[in-house]
Each structure stands twice: as C-alpha cells, then as structure tokens.
Amino acid sequence: xxxxxxxxxxxxxxxxxxxxxxxxxxxxxxxxxxxxxxxxxxxxxxxxxxxxxxxxxxxxxxxxxxxxxxxxxxxxxxxxxxxxxxxxxxxxxxxxxxxxxxxxxxxxxxxxxxxxxxxxxxxxxxxxxxxxxxxxxxxxxxxxxxxxxxxxxxxxxxxxxxxxxxxxxxxxxxxxxxxxxxxxxxxxxxxxxxxxxxxxxxxxxxxxxxxxxxxxxxxxxxxxxxxxxxxxxxxxxxxxxxxxxxxxxxxxxxxxxxxxxxxxxxxxxxxxxxxxxxxxxxxxxxxxxxxxxxxxxxxxxxxxxxxxxxxxxxxxxxxxxxxxxxxxxxxxxxxxxxxxxxxxxxxxxxxxxxxxxxxxxxxxxxxxxxxxxxxxxxxxxxxxxxxxxxxxxxxxxxxxxxxxxxxxxxxxxxxxxxxxxxxxxxxxxxxxxxxxxxxxxxxxxxxxxxxxxxxxxxxxxxxxxxxxxxxxxxxxxxxxxxxxxxxxxxxxxxxxxxxxxxxxxxxxxxxxxxxxxxxxxxxxxxxxxxxxxxxxxxxxxxxxxxxxxxxxxxxxxxxxxxxxx
Amino acid sequence: xxxxxxxxxxxxxxxxxxxxxxxxxxxxxxxxxxxxxxxxxxxxxxxxxxxxxxxxxxxxxxxxxxxxxxxxxxxxxxxxxxxxxxxxxxxxxxxxxxxxxxxxxxxxxxxxxxxxxxxxxxxxxxxxxxxxxxxxxxxxxxxxxxxxxxxxxxxxxxxxxx
Ligand code: SF4
Ligand code: SF4
Ligand code: SF4
Ligand code: FES
Ligand code: FES
Numbered sequence: 001x002x003x004x005x006x007x008x009x010x011x012x013x014x015x016x017x018x019x020x021x022x023x024x025x026x027x028x029x030x031x032x033x034x035x036x037x038x039x040x041x042x043x044x045x046x047x048x049x050x051x052x053x054x055x056x057x058x059x060x061x062x063x064x065x066x067x068x069x070x071x072x073x074x075x076x077x078x079x080x081x082x083x084x085x086x087x088x089x090x091x092x093x094x095x096x097x098x099x100x101x102x103x104x105x106x107x108x109x110x111x112x113x114x115x116x117x118x119x120x121x122x123x124x125x126x127x128x129x130x131x132x133x134x135x136x137x138x139x140x141x142x143x144x145x146x147x148x149x150x151x152x153x154x155x156x157x158x159x160x161x162x163x164x165x166x167x168x169x170x171x172x173x174x175x176x177x178x179x180x181x182x183x184x185x186x187x188x189x190x191x192x193x194x195x196x197x198x199x200x201x202x203x204x205x206x207x208x209x210x211x212x213x214x215x216x217x218x219x220x221x222x223x224x225x226x227x228x229x230x231x232x233x234x235x236x237x238x239x240x241x242x243x244x245x246x247x248x249x250x251x252x253x254x255x256x257x258x259x260x261x262x263x264x265x266x267x268x269x270x271x272x273x274x275x276x277x278x279x280x281x282x283x284x285x286x287x288x289x290x291x292x293x294x295x296x297x298x299x300x301x302x303x304x305x306x307x308x309x310x311x312x313x314x315x316x317x318x319x320x321x322x323x324x325x326x327x328x329x330x331x332x333x334x335x336x337x338x339x340x341x342x343x344x345x346x347x348x349x350x351x352x353x354x355x356x357x358x359x360x361x362x363x364x365x366x367x368x369x370x371x372x373x374x375x376x377x378x379x380x381x382x383x384x385x386x387x388x389x390x391x392x393x394x395x396x397x398x399x400x401x402x403x404x405x406x407x408x409x410x411x412x413x414x415x416x417x418x419x420x421x422x423x424x425x426x427x428x429x430x431x432x433x434x435x436x437x438x439x440x441x442x443x444x445x446x447x448x449x450x451x452x453x454x455x456x457x458x459x460x461x462x463x464x465x466x467x468x469x470x471x472x473x474x475x476x477x478x479x480x481x482x483x484x485x486x487x488x489x490x491x492x493x494x495x496x497x498x499x500x501x502x503x504x505x506x507x508x509x510x511x512x513x514x515x516x517x518x519x520x521x522x523x524x525x526x527x528x529x530x531x532x533x534x535x536x537x538x539x540x541x542x543x544x545x546x547x548x549x550x551x552x553x554x555x556x557x558x559x560x561x562x563x564x565x
Numbered sequence: 566x567x568x569x570x571x572x573x574x575x576x577x578x579x580x581x582x583x584x585x586x587x588x589x590x591x592x593x594x595x596x597x598x599x600x601x602x603x604x605x606x607x608x609x610x611x612x613x614x615x616x617x618x619x620x621x622x623x624x625x626x627x628x629x630x631x632x633x634x635x636x637x638x639x640x641x642x643x644x645x646x647x648x649x650x651x652x653x654x655x656x657x658x659x660x661x662x663x664x665x666x667x668x669x670x671x672x673x674x675x676x677x678x679x680x681x682x683x684x685x686x687x688x689x690x691x692x693x694x695x696x697x698x699x700x701x702x703x704x705x706x707x708x709x710x711x712x713x714x715x716x717x718x719x720x721x722x723x724x725x726x727x
Contacts, residue, residue, distance in 0.1 A: 164618020169627045180623035181605055410651075419567075 009076065021062040021073065030075055031086065033113050035201050036150040037063040040500065040514065041159055044151050048087055049113070053077045064197075065217030085117050093124035095202070102203040102335020103141070107511055109201030110148060131176060136184035138363050139192035139356035139507075140205055147177050147204035147311050153196035160500060162475030163306070165190045191305040191496045193474070194507025195357030207356050207508060211383050211390075214350060217259045217376070223348040226336070227257055228328050229403070230268040231418030232354035232503040233381045235523035236510055240385040241395045245516040246523025251400035253384075256393045259399070267403045268351070270545075271328030272417040272426070275299065276536035278558050279321045279423075280430035283493060287464065292317050294469075294484070294491045297423050299323045301361035302498035303564060306474060311481070312564070320559040324417060325351050325358060326367045329374030330557040331545065332407065352384050354418070354506030357498070366560050380508025406541045414539075419521035420472040420502035421448045421455065424495040425498030428468065429535050431461050440534060449525070450519060451501065454480055456491070467491045473500040474480035482533045569636075570600050575607055577615045586615050593632060601641070602633040638674045638681040640719060643698045650695040658695060659684065660665030661709035665716055667681060679723060680716070 001334050003016045003090050008028050015024045020043070025032050035047035045064040052062045052073040059079065074080065092114060099105050131144035139337055151168065154177060158164040165188045169178050179188045197205040234250040243249070254265045279297070298304060298319040307315050322330065329349055336347040351358065355378075361367065364377040379387075388395055402408060416422030425448045432439045447455040448468065453476040456469045469491045471477045479498045483489050499505045504520035533539060546554060578595045582588035592611060597603055601628055612619035626632045630678075644650075644659045662682055666675040674681045691698050693705030697712065704715065 093675075154620075158621070164621055167618065167620035167624040169620075169624055171628050179617040180608065 002067055002069075002364065003366075006067055006070075007072035009074055010072075015067045018067055021052065021065040021067055021071070024067050025075055032062060032075065033116070034063060035109060035113075035148060036152060038152060038156075041152070041155045041199075044155065047148070049084055051080055051083060053080055058326065059083065081117070081208055085119055088114050088117055088119045089122055090124065091148045092119060092122045094126045094128065096143070102146070103206040103209060104146075104200075104203035108203060111202075115330040117398060121308045128173065131178070131182075134184045135208070136186035137190060137192060137208065138360040139190075139194050139208055139446060140197045141208050142185065142205050143203060144178070145204075146202045148202055149175055149177060150201060151177070152199040152201065153177065153205055156195045156199045160473050160475055161191070161193055161195055161498065162406055162478045163178050163189060163191060166196065168270060189309040190297070191302040191309065191474075191498065192357040192360035192469060193302040195499060197356065198507040198509075207380055207382065208359060208361070209383065210377055210379060211387055213377055214383070214387065215378055217348045217350070220348075222345055224263045224336070224340070224345045225261070225341075225348050225350060226264045226266065226332060227262050227350045227352060228266045228268045228271065228325065228332075228407075229253060229352045229502060230325065230354055230503065231272065231415045231422075231524060232506060232509065232520065233352050233384070235418070235504065235520040235527075236354065236381050237385060237388075239510045239512065239516070240382075240389070243396060245512065245519035246521075246526070248396060248523055248527050252395050252398040252401060254401040254403055256388050256391075256395055259393060259398075260387065260391050264349075264404045266328070266332070266407040267410050268324050268328055269414035269417070269503045270539070270541070271324035271331075272414030273409075273410050273536035273539045274327045274331070274558060275321050275324045275417075275423075276413060276426040276430055277542070278317050278327075280427045282319055282321065283427060284431065287461070287466075287492070294494045295319055295494075297495045298419065298560075299423055300357070300496060300498050300503075300564075301355075302357035303362075303474065303477065303496045305357070305360065306478075307500070308562065308564075311478075314481070315563045318562060320561060321442075322367070322560045323361065324360075324414075325353065325375060325378075326361065326560070327558045328407070329362075329367065330369070332375050333369060333372075334557060335545075340443065348376050349374065350379060352379050352381065353376045354381050354503045354509045355499075356380060356507045358508075381506075382508060382510055385510065385532065406545055409541050411536050411539050412528035412534040413536050415527045415531065416524050418524050419499050421450070421470045421495065422502065422524070424448050424457075424468050424470050424493060426536060427493065428459055431448055431466075432459065435535070453500070456489075466493065469494045471495065472497040472502050472505075474498040491530070569721040570604055570607060572606065572610060574599070576608050576614065579611060581702065584614045586617060589617075589622070590613060590629075593622075593626060597632060601637040602635055604636070605634075608634075619726060636678075638679050639723075640699055641681045641683065643683045643685045643688075645686070645688045645690075645694070645696040646684045647691065647694075649687070649691035655695040655697075657709050658697060658707050658712050661712055662716065665713050669714075679720070 006013050006015055006024055006027055013028045018024045022032055033049040035049055036044045043064045048061055051059050052060045052075050053059050055072050099111055134142040154167050157166055166177055166179055169176050197207050218225050234248050235246050238244050238247045238249045257265050283295055296318045298321050340347055360377045362373055362378045367374050413426035425443050428443055431468045448455045448457050448470055454471045455474050459466045471480055501517040505517040575596055579592055582592050596607055608622045610618050612622045646655050647661055666680055688696050695707050697704045697707045
C-alpha cells in the first residue's frame with residue numbers, strides 16, 4: 001500500500017494506504033462533494049463533483065486518482081468552484097425541481113449541494129420526454145424525472161446485491177437508468193431490498209411511503225393499533241434527533257408511540273426468541289436426520305425472494321421458520337381474536353422495521369389469515385422518524401417506558417438479530433450444551449461477530465463439529481453458493497442477510513455511511529451485554545405465550561413452506 | 566421459434582463464444598447478423614447464459630446504434646441525411662417513402678413487414694448525393710419519384726414471387 005506525503009491546498013497531509021486522493025482529502029478534514037462515490041462500490045468517476053486541480057492546472061476527479069508522494073492539489077480554486085457550479089446547474093436543468101413535495105426533501109444530496117454552492121439560477125432548458133413514474137414495487141418508488149444518472153443504484157444492485165435489475169440505457173442526451181425494456185420493477189427480478197433507494201442521492205428512487213395508512217389506522221377508533229419494533233430500529237432512530245448511532249432508544253419510542261395514539265407497543269425481539277428456538281430445534285432435527293445441509297436462515301425476505309426468483313433449488317435448504325416479524329404477527333393476531341370479539345374493535349398490527357423488503361414480505365399471501373395480513377402495515381425506521389417529527393415530539397426528551405406485556409420482552413440473543421451474525425449466534429447459544437458465561441464469551445470472540453463479508457466458525461455441539469458461515473451483502477451469498485457447488489467449502493448452517501452489515505444497514509434506516517451502521521451494531525451488542533436474559537430459551541414470557549396451543553397449531557403459526565411443487 | 570428466431574440457434578451462437586461475458590458484443594452482432602434484430606427473448610437468453618442481468622444486456626443493446634430491438638423488414642432502406650445529402654434534398658425522398666409505405670408516428674416498418682425505413686448520417690458518398698441504400702445496395706442521385714418507382718418495382722417482384 002502506498003505511503004507518502006501529499007499537499008492539499010498547501011497543507012502537508014501524510015497518506016498511508018488510502019485507496020484514492022478523495023479519501024486523503026476527507027482524512028484532512030475537508031468534505032468533498034460527491035454524487036457517484038461510495039467506498040464499498042467500484043469507482044465510476046461520472047459526476048465530476050469531486051474534481052481537484054494540480055500544480056499545472058490540470059483538473060481531474062479525486063475519487064479515481066491515486067495518491068502519490070509529493071502530489072500537490074487544490075480542492076477549492078476559483079476554476080473548481082465554477083466547474084462544480086456549472087455541473088450542478090446542468091443537473092438541475094434536467095431535473096424535476098419540485099423539492100417541497102419531494103419524498104427526499106431534506107435528505108437529498110442534490111438539494112444540499114445546490115444550496116452549498118449557491119446555485120440560484122438555471123439558464124438551460126430541458127426538452128427530454130418525461131419517463132413514467134414507477135410505483136409497481138411494494139418496497140421502492142422510481143421517479144425518473146429526478147434521476148441525475150450517477151449510477152449509484154446500478155452499481156449497488158449489481159455489485160453488492162448481485163441482482164443487476166437496473167442499468168443505464170441509451171446514450172447521450174437520451175440516457176436513462178431503468179430496468180431492461182423500460183419495464184416496471186414488478187416485471188423484473190427485483191427482490192425489494194431497497195439498497196438502490198439507500199444510495200440514490202436524489203428523489204429518483206425512494207422508499208414506498210405508507211405513513212398515510214398508518215395515521216388513518218391510528219385515528220380510526222374502531223381499530224386497536226398494536227406495534228412491534230425490530231431490534232435494528234432502536235439503535236438508529238436517535239440519529240435523526242442528534243443522538244449518536246447505536247444509542248438504544250426503545251423505551252423513548254414506546255412513550256412517543258403512545259403519545260401519538262398507538263394502543264400497545266411490543267418488541268420484535270420476542271419474535272426473534274421464538275425464531276431462535278424454532279430454528280435451533282429444526283437445526284438439531286436436521287443434524288439427527290443428516291440434512292439437508294447447509295441449512296439457510298430464513299429471516300431476510302429479500303434473500304428468500306432471490307432464491308425464489310433465481311435459485312429455487314435451494315428453497316428446501318431454507319429453514320421453515322417464518323421471520324421474527326411474521327411469527328410475531330401470526331401469534332399476535334391469534335391471541336387478539338378473543339379480545340377483538342370482546343370489545344368489538346379490530347386489531348391492526350404495524351411493524352416498525354429497518355427494512356423495505358419487509359413491506360413486500362407482509363404482503364405475501366402466505367402471511368395472511370382469511371385474507372387479512374398478519375402484519376397489516378410495515379413502516380420503516382425513517383417513516384416512524386417522520387411521523388414522530390410530524391407530531392412535534394422531541395424523542396430524546398421522552399420519558400422511558402418499557403414495552404407492554406406479555407410480548408414486550410426479549411432476550412439479548414434476540415436483540416442481536418439486527419446485525420450480521422446475530423441469528424447464527426443466537427442459534428449457537430441455544431444449541432451449545434454449556435449454558436455458562438464461558439459459552440457467551442467464546443461466541444463473542446468467535447468470527448460469528450465482525451464485519452468481514454463472509455465469516456466462518458466451527459463449533460463443537462455435543463461431540464459433532466458444526467461448521468457455520470455468516471454472510472451479508474447478497475452477492476457474497478451468491479458467490480458462497482458457487483463455492484459450495486464447486487465442492488470447495490461446505491457448512492451445516494449459513495446465515496444470510498441481503499444488506500451489508502445486516503439489518504442495521506437496511507434500506508429503511510436513516511441514510512448513513514458504513515461506520516454508522518457498525519456503530520448501530522455495536523449498540524445492539526451493548527444491549528445484549530446488559531440484558532438480564534441472554535438466551536431465547538430463558539425468555540420468561542415464552543412458555544405462557546405458547547401455552548394451550550397444540551404442536552400443529554404452533555407449527556402453522558410459526559412455520560412456512562416456500563417450496564413450490 | 567419466436568418471431569422467426571430459433572432459440573436453439575441463438576444458444577448455439579452464444580456457446581460458440583464459450584458463453585463468455587467479454588464476448589457480449591460479438592455475440593449480439595452475430596445474432597443480429599442472422600435475424601436483423603434482437604428480440605427481448607434473445608436478450609433474456611443472452612443474460613441467462615452469460616449470467617449477467619438482462620438490464621446490462623439491454624444497456625449495451627441500446628447504447629450502440631447498430632443494434633436494433635425491433636423486428637425489421639425484408640428490405641432495409643437507409644436514407645442519408647448527412648450535410649451533402651440534406652442540402653440536395655434528401656428530406657423530400659424520406660417523406661415520399663413514408664407516405665408510400667403509410668408509416669405513422671414512430672413506425673419504421675411497413676405493415677406488410679417488407680420495408681424498414683431508417684436514416685443515416687453520411688454514407689461517405691457525398692459526390693453521389695442524395696444517396697439511399699436498400700439492403701446495402703447504393704442508389705445515387707435519387708429523387709422522390711425515382712424512389713417511389715423503385716419501391717413499386719420491389720413490391721411487384723415480391724408479389725410475383727409470392
Ligand atoms: S430493490 Fe434491491 S434488487 Fe430491487 S432494484 Fe433496488 S437494489 Fe436492485
Ligand atoms: S436513480 Fe438515483 S442512484 Fe440511480 S442513477 Fe438516478 S440519481 Fe443515481
Ligand atoms: S438484511 Fe435485514 S434489512 Fe436487509 S433486506 Fe434482509 S431483512 Fe431486510
Ligand atoms: S465522486 Fe468522483 S466523479 Fe463522482
Ligand atoms: S452526406 Fe450523404 S453521403 Fe455524405
């Protein structure tokens with residue numbers, strides 16, 4: 001890796017292994033404007049916002065420039081400022097600038113940079129035909145009139161998710177970013193992961209907004225609105241209120257939701273405990289039966305959709321467990337039937353999730369009872385932030401209130417479901433016979449934790465060597481499957497999360513770079529550390545919740561079969 | 566068979582390149598040479614065999630003007646609209662063809678599937694302007710009247726052969 005000294009605006013700046021000049025500039029405390037640069041993605045160098053000027057007056061993009069010893073550059077010369085302003089003006093000229101009613105307003109990078117560079121006038125006209133709005137997906141909405149052709153969505157969908165659903169089409173003046181043949185997303189293999197919307201700097205791809213439906217339910221007196229909150233949400237929601245990533249805001253959220261008119265608030269962690277127990281028992285049964293292996297986790301609906309769309313032969317390897325959200329939904333709706341009959345209200349169940357794919361999952365026919373979805377509505381972390389703000393509630397000032405009983409309690413192993421490796425670790429805690437702190441310590445230090453995209457661990461379960469793999473970023477799972485097919489590796493259990501870093505990095509979370517996501521993960525591990533119960537099987541409300549149901553009823557509520565005959 | 570395209574043949578062409586991604590453009594050229602255009606099914610097949618997203622294949626197909634995504638007629642008429650031909654009145658020739666073939670709006674191929682009308686910029690034969698090619702055969706110093714006569718002649722031959 002290259003080492004040396006660079007000069008940035010005359011200042012000496014040492015570099016050591018930074019991948020490009022842009023990273024060195026940022027290290028020196030100068031925030032360079034970019035549209036098309038993400039450290040996780042390939043360098044595209046198209047937006048030209050990150051330009052710098054060298055000693056000979058040559059202008060080039062810093063995101064694609066190698067640091068060199070003795071290199072001297074300027075980041076803010078008069079020419080550069082003019083150049084950036086011109087780019088922005090051209091972008092705005094072909095952009096539908098209806099900011100006030102745009103979904104991305106306030107979070108839009110184009111808006112932010114236009115403001116920062118003082119663009120107040122657009123001298124050019126746009127005569128291109130307006131491409132159709134696409135709201136066919138249950139997860140994201142595309143508005144091509146807002147696209148600045150930065151290619152971020154194209155690269156994330158191809159390089160991180162491995163789907164390649166959207167790409168550039170045509171060229172020059174007519175260039176656009178679109179699914180093949182100008183199709184709508186619903187006509188493609190899109191898995192609803194939403195990562196394209198998470199990287200889109202403008203309002204061209206946004207999360208499908210269901211805030212209106214949520215308010216209607218809350219204000220409808222004939223409905224009992226019952227909420228569940230996923231683990232990853234609590235450690236990200238504070239970011240929108242000036243708090244550090246990773247701070248657990250669950251108890252403040254409970255108070256806020258009650259103030260907003262929600263009737264009952266529960267914790268998805270309880271559902272995660274259900275999943276851990278069911279999935280670990282299934283895993284043990286497969287060990288006894290000798291397969292099929294590898295067993296894949298089933299919590300991530302985008303992963304399931306990928307298998308259905310592109311690799312159905314592995315559906316039989318997926319755990320039959322519903323996701324924690326859907327287990328929770330099925331059990332809750334069952335339990336509340338009696339209550340509904342008693343007071344004549346209908347229970348309306350809202351799940352607050354870090355995830356756009358959960359919107360798609362909730363709408364699947366498998367998860368409905370007599371045509372009514374078990375989870376009526378999924379709101380993302382960002383949507384609940386918007387609703388809290390709309391209500392004028394100052395979240396950090398809320399009193400602390402624990403979630404309601406009986407489903408408001410989950411173990412530490414349920415909380416860590418929100419980050420990559422958490423599900424595998426929860427199952428391992430259940431399966432390992434030693435129930436002392438030693439096991440917890442051993443797992444904490446094992447490769448099940450960490451940020452490497454593929455991690456493996458070998459555990460001794462009652463004399464059998466169990467090989468576990470943990471993978472996040474769907475392309476890595478696709479590659480791992482290829483290696484398994486080639487006979488290079490094999491595992492008993494594989495945890496797959498579509499989003500890099502797992503659900504803390506879900507597309508429903510507030511927008512943020514990778515370091516924020518890792519801080520959220522750290523926040524979940526801290527919560528686990530301080531939890532009274534660390535194992536799903538020790539969850540004190542579990543037995544009561546499941547009492548009175550037959551094996552068959554439980555199986556029906558908690559399991560699903562994705563294999564199509 | 567879909568639209569006269571044999572999917573076995575398409576697969577054979579892809580396989581002849583070892584189904585390599587790096588040969589995407591060559592594969593598309595070969596298929597187009599055979600069928601004159603690339604149907605959605607063809608692009609899907611290429612994507613599947615090369616294990617890339619169909620959006621990527623569509624991206625390449627729409628980037629290069631040489632690729633056509635629409636079925637084309639048996640006779641491809643290219644009217645040159647380069648500067649020399651334009652100055653020497655290529656536009657009235659183009660209009661006469663459209664009128665004769667009854668092409669409406671964005672329609673490029675005649676209803677009987679016989680002709681497809683396109684424009685090109687400079688065929689490199691400016692001295693012969695205005696120039697029209699029909700299936701790569703060059704017709705120089707054209708007029709709207711001569712053009713219509715040519716079309717009628719082809720139509721007659723086709724009818725006789727039918
Ligand atoms: S939601 Fe995911 S799969 Fe669908 S287009 Fe966006 S990134 Fe690709
Ligand atoms: S949709 Fe968004 S991310 Fe994709 S190219 Fe357009 S502006 Fe960039
Ligand atoms: S990893 Fe989590 S947030 Fe991302 S799609 Fe899967 S379930 Fe949703
Ligand atoms: S960020 Fe460097 S060119 Fe876009
Ligand atoms: S302009 Fe028509 S041949 Fe040159």
